[in-house]
Amino acid sequence: MIKFNNRTNLMEAIEFNYLLNDVKDPNLYRDVYPYDEIPKVTFNHTRVPIRMPDDIFITDTSFRDGQQSRAPYTVDQMVTLYEMLHRLGGPQGKIRQSEFFLYSKKDREAVYRCLELDYEFPEITAWIRANKDDFQLVHEMGLKETGILVSCSDYHIFKKLKMTRKEAFDHYLGIVKQALEVGIIPRCHLEDITRADFYGFVVPFAMALKSLSNESGVPIKVRACDTMGYGVTYPGAALPRSVQGIIFGLNHHAQIPSEQIEWHGHNDFYKAVNNSSNAWLYGASGVNCTMLGIGERTGNTPLEAMVFEYAQLKGTLDGMDPTVITEIASYYEHEIGYKVASNTPFVGKNFNVTRAGIHADGLLKNEEIYNIFDTDKFLNRPTLVSISAHSGLAGIAHWVNSYYQLKEEEAVDKNSALVCRLKRFVDQEFEQGRIGIMSDEELANYVEFLKSNGGVL
Numbered sequence: 001m002i003k004f005n006n007r008t009n010l011m012e013a014i015e016f017n018y019l020l021n022d023v024k025d026p027n028l029y030r031d032v033y034p035y036d037e038i039p040k041v042t043f044n045h046t047r048v049p050i051r052m053p054d055d056i057f058i059t060d061t062s063f064r065d066g067q068q069s070r071a072p073y074t075v076d077q078m079v080t081l082y083e084m085l086h087r088l089g090g091p092q093g094k095i096r097q098s099e100f101f102l103y104s105k106k107d108r109e110a111v112y113r114c115l116e117l118d119y120e121f122p123e124i125t126a127w128i129r130a131n132k133d134d135f136q137l138v139h140e141m142g143l144k145e146t147g148i149l150v151s152c153s154d155y156h157i158f159k160k161l162k163m164t165r166k167e168a169f170d171h172y173l174g175i176v177k178q179a180l181e182v183g184i185i186p187r188c189h190l191e192d193i194t195r196a197d198f199y200g201f202v203v204p205f206a207m208a209l210k211s212l213s214n215e216s217g218v219p220i221k222v223r224a225c226d227t228m229g230y231g232v233t234y235p236g237a238a239l240p241r242s243v244q245g246i247i248f249g250l251n252h253h254a255q256i257p258s259e260q261i262e263w264h265g266h267n268d269f270y271k272a273v274n275n276s277s278n279a280w281l282y283g284a285s286g287v288n289c290t291m292l293g294i295g296e297r298t299g300n301t302p303l304e305a306m307v308f309e310y311a312q313l314k315g316t317l318d319g320m321d322p323t324v325i326t327e328i329a330s331y332y333e334h335e336i337g338y339k340v341a342s343n344t345p346f347v348g349k350n351f352n353v354t355r356a357g358i359h360a361d362g363l364l365k366n367e368e369i370y371n372i373f374d375t376d377k378f379l380n381r382p383t384l385v386s387i388s389a390h391s392g393l394a395g396i397a398h399w400v401n402s403y404y405q406l407k408e409e410e411a412v413d414k415n416s417a418l419v420c421r422l423k424r425f426v427d428q429e430f431e432q433g434r435i436g437i438m439s440d441e442e443l444a445n446y447v448e449f450l451k452s453n454g455g456v457l
């Protein structure tokens with residue numbers, strides 16, 4: 001009989017109760033997920049402490065979850081992108097790992113070619129079908145870690161796998177033991193954690209993993225997968241949707257160390273970035289991302305966004321080189337043929353382009369007024385103004401200065417003769433019924449025309 005004579009004992013007693021709850025019928029959380037209604041956020045007003053680990057990092061799944069959602073990359077494309085991830089992550093390995101399929105000959109060739117580059121970071125890890133042969137393959141290819149699927153909601157356990165919780169629990173532990181037997185670090189992907197019974201399945205399972213980890217001395221990883229993007233960060237939100245509750249519970253109740261916890265988000269409710277940052281704040285060292293957020297349905301957490309989340313939370317880039325983000329976006333557009341929406345933060349064609357004349361006026365007076373940070377320095381993307389009916393003299397002056405790279409005393413202002421001539425040209429275009437912006441080429445051609453007719457510049 002445990003005596004509750006202080007808070008520690010009380011907490012321990014509560015923790016003793018985290019036993020697998022082998023229910024007869026699935027718990028589908030119908031109060032939260034009625035399916036024929038919009039999912040609901042429920043609150044139990046429980047707050048958990050913020051405790052961001054000192055070492056936080058990004059892991060990449062562009063070649064696994066990312067690739068699942070699009071035409072496969074060629075081997076050359078994967079090697080080029082991997083090399084860019086290496087440069088982006090910098091010498092401290094802030095892009096810590098990247099995971100690869102090993103299914104086909106082509107998948108394995110990509111791994112061998114990336115291994116040949118001999119980079120410490122991102123460490124190449126695997127994603128496999130969980131069977132003995134595949135574990136052996138991971139081992140033979142010289143990889144240390146592999147992801148394995150341990151789906152944890154009753155949607156998956158009962159409805160997809162047609163198992164009971166106890167059967168799934170034992171089955172998964174058996175797979176984890178097989179990995180340990182061949183000396184591979186298992187990374188357990190807790191699929192659909194935001195619809196899972198947290199105290200009735202997730203915590204007991206994570207506690208079993210912790211025991212295996214202690215026994216074997218192998219740091220078994222736990223990846224919390226918000227497969228459908230249901231996670232929320234509202235203070236006091238209840239499980240299973242609370243991101244902070246999940247991370248705190250894995251860390252505190254199941255005693256999984258922060259460096260072994262990762263968050264894997266999806267963007268179905270526009271929350272992937274915020275949920276990932278919260279996972280860091282509440283104790284996960286890793287956030288799992290894809291380049292440009294490419295992934296199933298609405299995508300995964302965009303890796304480039306987490307570079308800037310990192311810099312904001314830590315106050316430093318810790319050696320990451322964000323200018324590589326612009327190279328990655330350009331490579332996707334020009335070599336892979338992927339169209340990035342023009343208003344996508346950090347990478348879209350127009351992410352730092354201003355159109356309104358009044359904003360352009362501000363930009364011309366001082367760039368900081370309408371630019372999020374020195375985008376030229378951090379992304380090789382100087383601010384731009386695109387010329388529309390509303391750009392005004394200031395907008396045109398900014399366009400001239402950025403297009404012709406005129407700095408300081410060379411720069412023109414809104415009273416210059418060239419700017420006034422261009423403004424008349426632009427006004428005429430829109431008076432004649434034009435819709436849509438003026439392209440750089442049209443404006444530059446008109447400047448050429450003025451020059452060749454003895455005009456200004």
Ligand SMILES: CC(C)C(=O)C(=O)O
Nearest residue numbers: 065189191192225227
């Ligand atoms: C398949 C699993 C591991 C996943 O990627 C997810 O849950 O999003």
